[in-house]
Amino acid sequence: MDNASLRQLLKGAQQDQAERKRRRATLYFISYVGGTIMAFMAWLNVGTDNPLLVGMLAGSAAFVYANVMLSHIFPRADIFYYIAGLVVMFTINGLIYTGGLNNTGLYFIFPLLFVQIVVVQFKPALAYVAITVGIAIFMLYNQNHILAVYPDEHVSRFLIATFCFICVAFIGENFWHQSRREMLRENFERMRQANTDPLTKLPNRRFLEAVFFEKAMQDPAAYFPLSAVVVDIDYFKKINDTYGHDIGDEVLIHFASLMKETVRATDVVARTGGEEFLVLFPHASLSQAVKLAEKMRKAIEANPFVEGDINHPITASFGVATALTDTSLHACLKQADDNLYKAKNGGRNRVVE
Numbered sequence: 079m080d081n082a083s084l085r086q087l088l089k090g091a092q093q094d095q096a097e098r099k100r101r102r103a104t105l106y107f108i109s110y111v112g113g114t115i116m117a118f119m120a121w122l123n124v125g126t127d128n129p130l131l132v133g134m135l136a137g138s139a140a141f142v143y144a145n146v147m148l149s150h151i152f153p154r155a156d157i158f159y160y161i162a163g164l165v166v167m168f169t170i171n172g173l174i175y176t177g178g179l180n181n182t183g184l185y186f187i188f189p190l191l192f193v194q195i196v197v198v199q200f201k202p203a204l205a206y207v208a209i210t211v212g213i214a215i216f217m218l219y220n221q222n223h224i225l226a227v228y229p230d231e232h233v234s235r236f237l238i239a240t241f242c243f244i245c246v247a248f249i250g251e252n253f254w255h256q257s258r259r260e261m262l263r264e265n266f267e268r269m270r271q272a273n274t275d276p277l278t279k280l281p282n283r284r285f286l287e288a289v290f291f292e293k294a295m296q297d298p299a300a301y302f303p304l305s306a307v308v309v310d311i312d313y314f315k316k317i318n319d320t321y322g323h324d325i326g327d328e329v330l331i332h333f334a335s336l337m338k339e340t341v342r343a344t345d346v347v348a349r350t351g352g353e354e355f356l357v358l359f360p361h362a363s364l365s366q367a368v369k370l371a372e373k374m375r376k377a378i379e380a381n382p383f384v385e386g387d388i389n390h391p392i393t394a395s396f397g398v399a400t401a402l403t404d405t406s407l408h409a410c411l412k413q414a415d416d417n418l419y420k421a422k423n424g425g426r427n428r429v430v431e
């Protein structure tokens with residue numbers, strides 16, 4: 079797997095945790111509380127001479143509820159945050175257009191603008207707020223086209239207060255956004271280190287268990303049949319004993335890069351133990367995996383470790399197995415291990431399926 083895909087997988091795993099929870103909780107809270115307030119306001123306005131306001135508030139409440147219900151069904155879709163931001167845009171301008179109850183609509187704009195900033199992510203929120211306030215200003219200066227009547231001094235006070243509110247809200251959001259990004263970067267770095275083998279820079283066993291297998295279980299159609307190849311360098315102890323541990327380390331790095339070069343960007347090569355590696359081929363049948371393992375075996379055999387006076391041939395043994403579905407993943411890994419054992423007992427430098 080190339081570095082970009084690995085980063086992508088790790089970032090996905092990281093975001094899935096705290097960030098998604100925070101955004102979802104915000105959307106749920108704002109939708110249920112905001113939807114209820116709008117429904118209540120619609121009811122308060124029933125019987126007044128402003129049927130458009132009643133319809134708009136009731137319609138917005140219904141839309142907000144429908145949106146949040148759908149977001150429960152599709153919890154991973156971002157579209158519902160943007161729809162909520164659009165409903166807020168519509169409500170703000172609807173309030174300005176109709177004037178709200180006793181012409182008090184302008185007072186509700188500030189909390190609604192804040193909701194828009196919180197629900198939509200930082201950069202898109204700038205565009206949402208600019209459009210919302212742009213339409214509002216247009217209506218306030220073209221009052222002959224709207225139902226409400228706002229005295230000039232209300233308009234100026236409102237615009238000055240809106241300007242100050244937007245500046246303060248965005249400055250706060252900006253600093254919060256920056257510190258969150260910084261925190262995410264640090265967390266990501268820690269996570270990357272925890273999931274990487276420091277010697278070969280390959281993903282480690284933790285990555286497989288906490289990230290890759292989790293992802294495969296969440297979306298089996300994208301990964302299965304998943305083929306596993308357990309690879310173990312032959313007579314590695316002899317290399318350490320002959321040339322020393324440092325050269326042994328160099329051999330492991332050489333071996334890791336050879337294996338990485340022979341697989342595709344979507345395949346994973348991980349170091350799972352001292353001189354043991356696990357290669358995973360998503361969407362690969364047993365026969366395809368055997369061919370790929372044979373290709374790796376030949377590449378390793380053809381590329382001895384060369385450094386200074388040392389020219390040491392290297393071979394490895396391979397155990398292959400395939401999981402047709404996610405339920406057979408653990409049995410497949412055990413089978414691949416058993417096959418590696420057979421390859422070792424059968425004389426090494428071979429692939430056993």
Ligand SMILES: Nc1nc2c(ncn2[C@@H]2O[C@H](COP(=O)(O)OP(=O)(O)OP(=O)(O)O)[C@@H](O)[C@H]2O)c(=O)[nH]1
Binds near residue numbers: 315322323326
């Ligand atoms: N240099 C180095 N050696 C390691 C590392 N991790 C494990 N080893 C060594 O790898 C060797 C593994 O030896 P064995 O399990 O006997 O396997 P082998 O000599 O490869 O023999 P077969 O696997 O049966 O072919 C041991 O000597 C470990 O000390 C490491 O990170 N660096």
